Amino acid sequence: MSELHDWSERLKRGAVSRREFMGRAAALGASTVAISTMLKSADAFAAETPKKGGVLRLGLAGGSTTDSVDVTSYNDSVMIDVSHGLFNGLVEWGEDGKPHPELAESFEPKNGAKDWIFNLRKGVKFSNGQAFTADDAVYSLNLHRGDTKSGAAGPMKVVADVKKLDKNQIQVSLSGPDADFPYTLTDYHLLMIPDGFKDWAKPVGTGAFTLEKFDPGVRIALKKRPDYWKEGRGWLDGADVTVINDASARLNALISGQVDAINRVDHKAVALLSKTPKIEVVRAPGGWFAIMAMMTDKEPYSNPDIRLALKYAVDREQIVKALFSGYGSLGNDHPIPRTDPYFNSELPQRKHDPEKAAFHFKKAGIADPKVILQASDGAFSGAVDMATLFQADAAKAGVRVDVKKEPGDGYFDNVWLKGPFVASYWGGRPAATQMLAVAFAANAPWNETHWKNEKFEKLLNDARGETDEAKRKAYIWEMQAMLNEQSGALIPAFRDWLDAHNSKVGGHTPHGGFDMDNGMILDKAWLKS
Amino acid sequence: MGRLILHRSVLGVLTLLAASALIFIGTEILPGDLASAILQNSATPENLAKLRLDLGLDRPAIVRYLAWLFGALRGDFGHSLANGRDVLEEIAPRFGNTMFLAAYAAVVAVPLAVGLGLAAAIRQGGVFDRLVNVVTLMTISVPEYFLAYLLIKYVAVELGWFPSLANVSSDTPFADRLYYAFLPMLTLTLVIVAHMMRMTRASVLAVMASPYIEMAILKGLTKTRIVIRHALPNALAPIISVIALNLAYLIVGVVVVETVFVYPGLGQLMVDEVSKHDVPVVQACGLIFAAAFIALNMVADILSILSNPRLRQPR
Numbered sequence: 055m056s057e058l059h060d061w062s063e064r065l066k067r068g069a070v071s072r073r074e075f076m077g078r079a080a081a082l083g084a085s086t087v088a089i090s091t092m093l094k095s096a097d098a099f100a101a102e103t104p105k106k107g108g109v110l111r112l113g114l115a116g117g118s119t120t121d122s123v124d125v126t127s128y129n130d131s132v133m134i135d136v137s138h139g140l141f142n143g144l145v146e147w148g149e150d151g152k153p154h155p156e157l158a159e160s161f162e163p164k165n166g167a168k169d170w171i172f173n174l175r176k177g178v179k180f181s182n183g184q185a186f187t188a189d190d191a192v193y194s195l196n197l198h199r200g201d202t203k204s205g206a207a208g209p210m211k212v213v214a215d216v217k218k219l220d221k222n223q224i225q226v227s228l229s230g231p232d233a234d235f236p237y238t239l240t241d242y243h244l245l246m247i248p249d250g251f252k253d254w255a256k257p258v259g260t261g262a263f264t265l266e267k268f269d270p271g272v273r274i275a276l277k278k279r280p281d282y283w284k285e286g287r288g289w290l291d292g293a294d295v296t297v298i299n300d301a302s303a304r305l306n307a308l309i310s311g312q313v314d315a316i317n318r319v320d321h322k323a324v325a326l327l328s329k330t331p332k333i334e335v336v337r338a339p340g341g342w343f344a345i346m347a348m349m350t351d352k353e354p355y356s357n358p359d360i361r362l363a364l365k366y367a368v369d370r371e372q373i374v375k376a377l378f379s380g381y382g383s384l385g386n387d388h389p390i391p392r393t394d395p396y397f398n399s400e401l402p403q404r405k406h407d408p409e410k411a412a413f414h415f416k417k418a419g420i421a422d423p424k425v426i427l428q429a430s431d432g433a434f435s436g437a438v439d440m441a442t443l444f445q446a447d448a449a450k451a452g453v454r455v456d457v458k459k460e461p462g463d464g465y466f467d468n469v470w471l472k473g474p475f476v477a478s479y480w481g482g483r484p485a486a487t488q489m490l491a492v493a494f495a496a497n498a499p500w501n502e503t504h505w506k507n508e509k510f511e512k513l514l515n516d517a518r519g520e521t522d523e524a525k526r527k528a529y530i531w532e533m534q535a536m537l538n539e540q541s542g543a544l545i546p547a548f549r550d551w552l553d554a555h556n557s558k559v560g561g562h563t564p565h566g567g568f569d570m571d572n573g574m575i576l577d578k579a580w581l582k583s
Numbered sequence: 584m585g586r587l588i589l590h591r592s593v594l595g596v597l598t599l600l601a602a603s604a605l606i607f608i609g610t611e612i613l614p615g616d617l618a619s620a621i622l623q624n625s626a627t628p629e630n631l632a633k634l635r636l637d638l639g640l641d642r643p644a645i646v647r648y649l650a651w652l653f654g655a656l657r658g659d660f661g662h663s664l665a666n667g668r669d670v671l672e673e674i675a676p677r678f679g680n681t682m683f684l685a686a687y688a689a690v691v692a693v694p695l696a697v698g699l700g701l702a703a704a705i706r707q708g709g710v711f712d713r714l715v716n717v718v719t720l721m722t723i724s725v726p727e728y729f730l731a732y733l734l735i736k737y738v739a740v741e742l743g744w745f746p747s748l749a750n751v752s753s754d755t756p757f758a759d760r761l762y763y764a765f766l767p768m769l770t771l772t773l774v775i776v777a778h779m780m781r782m783t784r785a786s787v788l789a790v791m792a793s794p795y796i797e798m799a800i801l802k803g804l805t806k807t808r809i810v811i812r813h814a815l816p817n818a819l820a821p822i823i824s825v826i827a828l829n830l831a832y833l834i835v836g837v838v839v840v841e842t843v844f845v846y847p848g849l850g851q852l853m854v855d856e857v858s859k860h861d862v863p864v865v866q867a868c869g870l871i872f873a874a875a876f877i878a879l880n881m882v883a884d885i886l887s888i889l890s891n892p893r894l895r896q897p898r
Contacts, residue, residue, distance in 0.1 A: 306740060310743065
């Protein structure tokens with residue numbers, strides 16, 4: 055029977071065809087039942103084991119004619135997905151929520167997490183044959199520092215210096231300790247390119263693919279690189295990305311088989327889609343949340359009872375249902391999602407309580423306060439619905455809220471960070487301390503609630519400098535409790551990422567960071583035969 | 584005759600100039616600018632200021648407008664603010680796609696509409712006349728995106744005859760283009776046929792009431808011959824203007840159809856660039872749309888004049 059076993063192994067590897075296998079097995083005297091069992095097991099095996107070859111066709115929202123391969127310019131799915139096929143970062147944010155070595159083989163903190171040493175992988179070559187070294191890493195990181203238009207300029211502000219220690223080692227020095235700094239390097243802008251590289255029309259990277267065709271906002275084609283360095287990744291022969299910004303068109307393209315996978319499935323269509331055979335929906339709970347931000351230094355929101363009244367007034371369950379058809383989870387007025395290892399699971403969930411809302415509203419003692427919520431679907435699709443639902447909820451508690459609908463164009467320029475009570479969203483951050491720092495540190499430029507609290511500042515600094523897990527957890531939990539009780543952040547709901555693919559696609563895993571496996575789909579996915 | 588054409592052309596250029604100013608003002612009064620549109624909520628005051636300076640947004644609006652206008656006169660539409668590509672280079676393939684779809688739809692729709700209109704006029708009041716009227720009125724009354732979705736649901740998803748994605752590219756062979764663009768073409772045809780068909784029918788019937796047609800009837804000619812040889816030539820002027828209007832719509836008004844079928848035409852490009860405040864590209868698109876509209880109407884005017892002897896030789 056050992057020769058038969060040998061043949062069945064070959065079948066699993068795809069070294070022989072099914073027809074050939076059946077012939078051989080029959081010749082070796084195997085029964086029909088045995089053969090069919092072996093064929094089935096080979097099929098199941100093929101479903102789980104990555105296979106080389108094939109061109110993956112993606113239909114993606116989030117592309118525009120203004121897209122460029124320039125790593126500093128990315129702001130949406132299409133370029134994030136494409137760039138992670140062309141380039142690699144130093145650190146990868148795994149689907150387990152942890153930082154994993156990528157082009158940095160290992161990393162360690164020094165000097166109380168104020169300096170970080172990154173040991174770069176040896177023997178990695180760019181697509182032009184040049185070896186990847188410390189000079190390339192230093193150049194690539196510095197592109198996002200100082201005088202730059204990069205979207206990663208904010209997170210990279212903490213970096214005081216990047217220097218080469220030797221050919222395969224760099225040191226990043228920070229202005230203050232940050233035990234979570236490797237997470238910062240998982241930002242999708244921070245990709246490695248050769249030292250001094252500028253010619254974005256002909257990108258050179260270390261990724262699994264090279265650029266074949268680039269028609270921004272329409273179609274992008276990638277071709278496999280024969281010598282990709284990463285173990286267990288880069289299965290595809292190529293990728294064909296079609297930009298489909300219209301949600302129904304995207305869905306139609308998937309159902310009629312013109313693309314293999316799509317991002318941002320309309321949540322209202324998920325129930326219909328799951329009835330369609332051969333289509334699977336990939337649901338990933340993550341860090342994206344909606345927020346109604348009150349400035350804690352502006353009337354009437356400077357009164358803590360007004361803030362509490364509004365927080366109790368909102369019906370969170372209804373918002374998750376109405377806005378996301380249930381594909382989301384309740385927010386608890388702090389920005390840390392359930393998927394985060396530092397999520398405070400013991401903090402009681404704030405519920406819709408009109409009586410408590412009325413109580414705090416009365417306690418505030420302000421006669422006829424002007425509560426005007428500015429909202430626009432330019433913030434996110436559904437923001438105006440959220441505001442209107444909130445208005446109705448608040449009315450039940452006797453609180454009058456006026457909704458002011460703003461133009462979507464220029465919303466983040468003219469309304470966000472300017473109005474005292476504004477509907478907006480956050481895409482989430484890999485590390486809890488980063489999320490807390492970017493939106494709630496006293497000096498953060500995007501501190502939309504004008505939250506300034508000395509105890510919070512101290513906790514945040516302690517958490518960032520602390521490497522002891524138990525202490526970090528205690529600090530981060532306390533910060534969540536403080537925001538929940540005192541801040542101006544009314545965070546009603548977190549939204550899940552919804553992708554979908556047909557049964558040919560494997561390795562398309564849910565990731566809490568962003569859609570399409572946090573942009574890693576081309577690196578990770580494979581096609582079944 | 585020549586003077587008349589010259590007169591129309593000068594008027595056309597003046598209209599175009601006015602249109603360009605309107606487009607510019609329109610893009611100026613939108614809230615926010617390109618820099619904030621690009622950076623969205625990853626904007627910090629520093630990277631905003633840097634990007635604005637890079638893009639030349641610090642110059643006053645009137646200076647930017649005049650610079651652009653004189654550049655456009657020399658055939659230089661400048662560079663896209665967002666990605667630095669030459670505007671003409673960016674627009675050319677999109678414009679080609681738009682023209683292809685427009686021509687495809689026109690070649691099918693115009694003969695179909697005029698033919699149906701004539702047939703309906705010949706059998707005025709009959710079953711065929713009523714049927715054509717009702718069906719075309721239905722297709723024009725349904726919003727075009729709904730019509731598009733119906734076609735996708737039945738023709739693309741259930742029957743699988745034609746693709747729902749019409750993402751043609753510059754290297755797509757002609758025959759494949761016809762195949763990929765079939766559903767968008769069909770949608771557009773269904774939308775424009777009713778207008779042209781009804782105008783053909785109405786203007787032919789209007790002429791049919793005149794004494795010289797009565798004369799033809801008394802001569803014993805067949806109805807078909809009367810309609811085609813005697814009535815149609817005198818009914819042409821209004822039909823031509825309606826056809827021109829619909830051709831203009833095929834070029835400038837198909838944004839929705841382009842979006843639903845993911846067809847990379849000029850309309851989709853313009854919507855994209857408006858939301859990014861990429862003024863040079865928006866201006867160039869706007870100007871092309873305005874030029875197409877004005878040119879088609881001018882041609883319709885001139886053709887109407889040529890088709891009418893009384894206008895051809897003014898006393």
